[in-house]
Amino acid sequence: MMVSEAIKLSVTLRNTRALVLFNTKSKSYRVVDCSRRSFCRIYISKNCPPYCEIIVAVKDFALKRRKPKAEVVEL
Numbered sequence: 602m603m604v605s606e607a608i609k610l611s612v613t614l615r616n617t618r619a620l621v622l623f624n625t626k627s628k629s630y631r632v633v634d635c636s637r638r639s640f641c642r643i644y645i646s647k648n649c650p651p652y653c654e655i656i657v658a659v660k661d662f663a664l665k666r667r668k669p670k671a672e673v674v675e676l
């Protein structure tokens with residue numbers, strides 16, 4: 602993924618905070634940091650799964666699907 606085309610998003614959901622890069626063209630994402638990384642087992646996949654609440658919120662925000670359940674801020 603080309604990082605230059607990605608937007609950098611700060612996501613806060615309850616007591617989880619994450620920093621995610623999202624490419625609006627390819628709809629691909631990369632989780633840079635997440636305080637719940639052990640829950641998503643990032644140490645295995647190096648990324649959050651698509652059903653992760655953080656990723657769902659990022660897509661809702663970036664693709665303007667609906668109001669995200671998390672607080673999403675573009676950095």
Ligand SMILES: [Zn+2]
Nearest residue numbers: 641649653655
């Ligand atoms: Zn996750």
